[in-house]
Amino acid sequence: MEKRIINPWQWQDARNYVQAVEVKNVTSTLYCAGQASVLADGTSSNADMKTQLLQAIENLERVISQAGYACQDIVRLNVYTTSSKELFAHFDIFQDWITKHGIQQASTFFEVKTLFETLSVELEATAVK
Template sequence: MEKRIVNPWKWQDARSYAQAVEVKNAEATLYVSGQTAINAEGISSNADMATQLEEAIQNLEQVITEAGFECRNIVRLNIYTTSSEELWPHFKLFQDWVTKHGMQQASTVMEVKSLFETLKVELEATVVK
């Protein structure tokens, strides 16, 4: 697989994403449903935004790993949140995770009216190998 990052500017680097990602000769593509802070028993979290973000990241990483893919090969990662204002103070958790895996992905952050049950943040990914 060949991956090419397209960044006409530098400002996005501080926000842990790329403007575009081109993929050639991919062996496989994994489309991951939105991952949230739902535990193994299917119970939605009532925790604060930071805790839910950490749990959503862990769940996303588990799905990707169990599918035989690597987080470093996430090429698109959308973040849905019920409160951007609540998310931003904890965004470093997300950025540290991106840095840990050496990810360079196209991303969109979108505030939505609501998510399933008590959830505050959802991560949706596309991964290649």
């Protein structure tokens, strides 16, 4: 797989995303459903934003790993939240995770009125290899 990052500017670098990712010679693509703070028994978390973000990241890593991919294979990562203010208060957790795995992804952040049940953050990814 060949990956090319397109960044006409530099300002997005501090926000841990890229403007576009071009992939060529892909052998497989993984489209992940939104991963949120849902426990193994299917119970939706009612914890605070920080705890839910950590659980959503853990769940996304688990799906990606079980499919035979690595986090660095993520090329698209959309974030849905019921509170941008609360999410951005813990944005360093998200940025540290991106940096740790060397992820270079196109991203869009959405503040939505509601997510399923008591959820406050959801991560939707596409990975390629």
